[in-house]
Amino acid sequence: MTGQSIIPSREKQLEMLQTMLKIRHFEMAAGQLYKRGVLKGGVHACIGQEAIPVGISAHLHRDDYITSTHRGHGHHIAKGADVRRLMAELMGKETGYCKCRGGSMHVAAFDVGSLGAYPIVAAGVPIAIGAAYSIMHRGSDQVVVAYFGDGALGQGTIYEAFNLASIWRLPVIFTCENNYFAVSTKTEATVALKDIPGFAASFGIVGKRVNGQNVLDVYNAAGEAVDRARKKEGATFLFFDTYRFEGHYFGEPEIYRSREEVQKSKDELDPITLYIATLINSGMISKQAIEAMEKDCQREIDEALAFAQQSPLPNPDEYARYVYA
Amino acid sequence: MSMPDKDISTRKLSYLMAIREAMQEEMRRDKNVILFGEDVERHGGGFGVSKELWEEFGDQQVRNMPISENCMAGLALGAAMTGCRPILEFMFMDFSALAIDQICNEAAKIHYMYGGQTNAPIVYRCPQGGLSYKSAGAHHSQSLEAWYVHVPGLKVVFPGTPYDAKGLLKAAICDPNPVVFIEHKALYNNEGIVPEDEYIIPLGKADVKRTGSSITVIAYGYMLQFALEAAEKLMPEGIDVEIIDPRTLNPFDEECFFESVRKTHRVVLIQEACRTGGVTAEWGMRIEEECFDWLDAPIVRVAGEDVPIPYAQSLEEKVWPNISKIIAAIKNVCYFN
Numbered sequence: 001m002t003g004q005s006i007i008p009s010r011e012k013q014l015e016m017l018q019t020m021l022k023i024r025h026f027e028m029a030a031g032q033l034y035k036r037g038v039l040k041g042g043v044h045a046c047i048g049q050e051a052i053p054v055g056i057s058a059h060l061h062r063d064d065y066i067t068s069t070h071r072g073h074g075h076h077i078a079k080g081a082d083v084r085r086l087m088a089e090l091m092g093k094e095t096g097y098c099k100c101r102g103g104s105m106h107v108a109a110f111d112v113g114s115l116g117a118y119p120i121v122a123a124g125v126p127i128a129i130g131a132a133y134s135i136m137h138r139g140s141d142q143v144v145v146a147y148f149g150d151g152a153l154g155q156g157t158i159y160e161a162f163n164l165a166s167i168w169r170l171p172v173i174f175t176c177e178n179n180y181f182a183v184s185t186k187t188e189a190t191v192a193l194k195d196i197p198g199f200a201a202s203f204g205i206v207g208k209r210v211n212g213q214n215v216l217d218v219y220n221a222a223g224e225a226v227d228r229a230r231k232k233e234g235a236t237f238l239f240f241d242t243y244r245f246e247g248h249y250f251g252e253p254e255i256y257r258s259r260e261e262v263q264k265s266k267d268e269l270d271p272i273t274l275y276i277a278t279l280i281n282s283g284m285i286s287k288q289a290i291e292a293m294e295k296d297c298q299r300e301i302d303e304a305l306a307f308a309q310q311s312p313l314p315n316p317d318e319y320a321r322y323v324y325a
Numbered sequence: 326m327s328m329p330d331k332d333i334s335t336r337k338l339s340y341l342m343a344i345r346e347a348m349q350e351e352m353r354r355d356k357n358v359i360l361f362g363e364d365v366e367r368h369g370g371g372f373g374v375s376k377e378l379w380e381e382f383g384d385q386q387v388r389n390m391p392i393s394e395n396c397m398a399g400l401a402l403g404a405a406m407t408g409c410r411p412i413l414e415f416m417f418m419d420f421s422a423l424a425i426d427q428i429c430n431e432a433a434k435i436h437y438m439y440g441g442q443t444n445a446p447i448v449y450r451c452p453q454g455g456l457s458y459k460s461a462g463a464h465h466s467q468s469l470e471a472w473y474v475h476v477p478g479l480k481v482v483f484p485g486t487p488y489d490a491k492g493l494l495k496a497a498i499c500d501p502n503p504v505v506f507i508e509h510k511a512l513y514n515n516e517g518i519v520p521e522d523e524y525i526i527p528l529g530k531a532d533v534k535r536t537g538s539s540i541t542v543i544a545y546g547y548m549l550q551f552a553l554e555a556a557e558k559l560m561p562e563g564i565d566v567e568i569i570d571p572r573t574l575n576p577f578d579e580e581c582f583f584e585s586v587r588k589t590h591r592v593v594l595i596q597e598a599c600r601t602g603g604v605t606a607e608w609g610m611r612i613e614e615e616c617f618d619w620l621d622a623p624i625v626r627v628a629g630e631d632v633p634i635p636y637a638q639s640l641e642e643k644v645w646p647n648i649s650k651i652i653a654a655i656k657n658v659c660y661f662n
């Protein structure tokens with residue numbers, strides 16, 4: 001891959017920062033709700049991993065598709081999902097995206113092209129292939145992004161999907177977020193895959209390992225992949241190195257890593273801090289403007305919280321609604 | 326679409342051809358109806374059911390798949406949520422086990438867990454069963470309908486005649502929900518009247534295959550054939566058997582069962598599948614809950630034995646229900662007092 005690095009417009013760059021901040025604030029608000037006992041069930045935050053969906057979605061249209069995972073809030077917000085309906089879903093309210101039949105782990109936002117979060121590890125990947133197939137069938141120029149974690153590389157269905165995507169030249173971008181852990185298990189302990197480009201090439205598709213903490217690197221890699229998919233030139237496997245700052249889910253004890261390791265990562269690998277430094281150095285934005293942006297995000301999340309809090313609970317008598325279409 | 330009178334039509338078609346014709350008509354009507362499966366193109370799938378469809382519809386609507394059942398089922402779901410109406414052929418029902426995640430965890434639930442935002446119009450065609458399809462052994466003869474009946478969000482259909490096969494498959498393809506459509510391998514060559522005129526049989530409706538007054542026998546799939554033969558043999562003894570084929574196993578037409586039981590007061594339920602946890606257990610329980618006061622005898626089941634399907638024909642015959650087991654059960658219930 002010789003693709004020259006493209007510098008996105010200032011407007012695009014600020015928009016990307018804004019979205020990363022929005023995701024961060026959303027996740028922090030969810031963390032607070034969890035601590036206060038408002039949220040139940042597994043809530044998996046993507047704090048530390050925000051650059052990946054943001055750099056990718058910067059190239060996506062509203063009608064492009066994504067399939068997501070249990071760690072999917074960021075995927076959805078980056079794709080343009082309404083944070084009010086997302087928050088309401090987490091809080092079990094009727095105004096949630098899925099009328100709160102789904103929850104954090106099983107959210108979907110069809111209005112912005114999310115075909116859903118599939119918390120069965122790797123299950124969304126063959127579904128993404130199906131959406132890509134239907135794009136080919138309809139002759140449209142949409143693309144599909146299939147998000148999955150490093151843990152999903154243990155599932156055979158991933159390789160089945162790679163195989164088919166190559167055979168049928170499907171417009172799909174396989175997006176692995178390697179945050180170095182599957183719950184407590186280090187990637188290297190269970191995943192043999194090392195050479196991403198070589199591995200992908202053996203399937204006849206392009207593969208690239210990318211620094212997932214640098215949103216501009218993500219943006220560039222995703223740009224090539226999305227372009228390839230739109231032109232029907234085949235699938236791409238993007239393998240992003242990243243790090244998750246929170247436990248596997250809120251409240252998870254994290255006995256498998258030291259506080260020092262986490263703190264070091266927060267200090268050195270925070271995609272938002274890194275990006276802000278780049279933007280300030282290049283003179284694209286001032287410190288005051290960033291503060292204003294943070295305030296905007298906070299306001300938007302506060303509004304989402306208020307919306308969710310004021311929304312009605314689902315009617316228990318409707319528990320059987322939506323079993324059959 | 327009106328129901329053509331099958332008593333007037335004289336055209337005979339095999340169960341296999343009836344299924345093919347249903348797919349062909351729906352694929353002509355809607356180019357988003359796509360058949361996916363292993364060897365479904367020229368080869369016509371595992372049993373030749375889709376032969377000639379690839380020649381007519383090409384790659385656009387008939388696609389060979391790699392041997393990747395779970396991926397194939399996931400693909401069907403992704404395609405279904407974005408405008409296609411996939412028909413998926415599993416070469417054998419037994420192999421659907423590899424796709425259970427995508428069928429039961431995903432497709433069955435997406436309408437519910439996503440709060441009505443989407444739905445999955447998929448038909449999983451599953452050839453199953455043994456009997457005259459002999460000596461196929463443990464991985465090629467099972468009857469697995471109960472696995473899928475247990476999953477809310479899925480519909481499960483199992484026709485016992487060519488007429489039902491065609492009308493039900495057309496309904497399944499048009500249904501907005503995922504439908505497990507079971508085909509009995511030993512029925513593929515059975516012939517029956519299938520009118521030329523287009524018709525559809527709504528899902529969830531049972532059919533009274535034989536009216537009678539002495540006892541209600543509920544049988545489906547290949548067991549319908551056995552029940553019909555048993556009924557003829559019992560006629561000289563003065564036992565007049567009513568036979569109901571539910572045709573759709575989920576949702577099943579319990580009202581039809583209850584109505585018949587209130588008339589005959591006696592019930593025998595038949596399934597080819599192994600006994601424990603089978604669908605007839607559910608039906609028996611429902612009948613007991615609703616019609617207890619109407620029953621003159623205990624409800625009796627005839628079912629397969631709780632063993633993996635063996636290879637040797639002498640063993641197979643021991644495991645499956647047969648006409649004499651059915652006759653014995655009916656007599657037991659009729660002579661109970």
Ligand SMILES: Cc1ncc(C[n+]2csc(CCOP(=O)(O)OP(=O)(O)O)c2C)c(N)n1
Pocket residue numbers: 070071119120121148149150151152179181182183248
């Ligand atoms: C099929 C399946 N097996 C096990 C689990 C339990 N589980 C939930 S998340 C997870 C780890 C996933 O790791 P990874 O794919 O790397 O994603 P991450 O959580 O790191 O974002 C496991 C084992 C599951 N949800 N699905």
